[in-house]
Amino acid sequence: MTSIPSTTATAQTSATTPTDTSKLSNPKATMDQDGFLKLFVAQLTHQDPTSPMDTNESIAQMASFSMVEGMNNMRATNTSIASSLNTSSAVGLIGRTVSYVDSKGDLQTGKVERVATTKDGQATLTIAGKPGIDPSLIAEVSA
Template sequence: MTAINATSTAAATDSTHTAATKATNTASLTNPKASMDKDGFLKLFVAQLTHQDPTSPMDTNDSIAQMASFSMVEGVNNLQSTNVQIASALSTSSAVGLIGRTVSYVDDKGDLQTGKVDRVSTTKDGQAHLTVGGKPGIDPSKIAEVSA
């Protein structure tokens, strides 16, 4: 009887491991730049719960620890999103401060151009672009010098 339980436990462990591996592989295929996003983590957790051995369920402490990790991943993702929004707002604010000033910038050909900043516009993703001397679409990071 002990040998049968050990065999079924090993099979359940292999099943859980296989499901976890499939969930991890799926997460890495859908988002190759991240080690695991919140969706991948949740899929892995659900796969573990689905394929666990009913006679030997997951320890409650392990379950709570995994859910705490999930909450932490979610919080880090929210923090990252907020930081991107703040950086975009700071970039736009800095660009607005250039209106009316004369700037020198490096154009697409690598030549230094000089002109007065006429206006600032933002793209759909929040990136600021300047109109300098009537030429729109100047990236503020290309500015080499600012004068009054």
């Protein structure tokens, strides 16, 4: 019977031993759904049979995980919607005269000729032949 507690103690010790982050490929990575489920199954597999995990605690962990996963999905959806709205707003500026602050801090005025989208979904404007202008730099719009 002494071998069972030592095995359990070994499993618990290895689970609580700090990991050397220098060996990780991305030490700042967050745990995804798959990682959480693997950890949860490992926790259930290595629990002490004479003192099992509290059912309420495991249900609370799963509920918390579901809530976080739902919030992550909602964040991704909101980011996509915001990107689409920004592009739509930028397209609405085509043909209009705008004033914007350039990289030197000077106010420039010109007609919006074109809207382009970057790899990450951000809209950029071409104003009076100058491409790559961030729509957030626009100070004034006129007809």
